[in-house]
Amino acid sequence: MPHLRLHRSSRERVVIAFISLALIVAGVGLLVVLPACGRSSAPTPTAKGAPAATYTARGTIDALPTPSADLSIRHEPIPEFKDKDGKVIGMGTMIMPFPLAKGVTVDGLAVGDVVEFEFSVWWEPRVAYEVTRVTKLPAGTALNFGPAPTGGR
Ligand SMILES: [Cu+2]
Numbered sequence: 001m002p003h004l005r006l007h008r009s010s011r012e013r014v015v016i017a018f019i020s021l022a023l024i025v026a027g028v029g030l031l032v033v034l035p036a037c038g039r040s041s042a043p044t045p046t047a048k049g050a051p052a053a054t055y056t057a058r059g060t061i062d063a064l065p066t067p068s069a070d071l072s073i074r075h076e077p078i079p080e081f082k083d084k085d086g087k088v089i090g091m092g093t094m095i096m097p098f099p100l101a102k103g104v105t106v107d108g109l110a111v112g113d114v115v116e117f118e119f120s121v122w123w124e125p126r127v128a129y130e131v132t133r134v135t136k137l138p139a140g141t142a143l144n145f146g147p148a149p150t151g152g153r
Pocket of ligand 1: 075091093094095096
């Protein structure tokens, strides 16, 4: 009976199609679930504890952050800057990368802008800086990039 045989095989095709569909759905489900698990177990970026110190400084925006580079600021001397042991060593003018603390944005800032900013320092487990606030100062605000007045070495 060619007709019956045809009927059977088309029913088999339907069953195979359903099994394939089920496997595809299961596969896609795994792909969706696995990265979500990976994301939730990722280490938090701010597992550093309380900062050793926080400073306020002024400078100009040298470069805005990109996916591969931090915000870069040319800052005035920071005479009160302390080393790992708490000794005041000061920090002279430099162009320095500043990772942004969570929630801090540079919206409205452009290269060359004069800013006042606050940043925290950690020495443990390794030296790290994070900008916690960036405030734009009026254009033309005079900065002094002179040598650091420090008691440092
Ligand atoms: Cu610096």
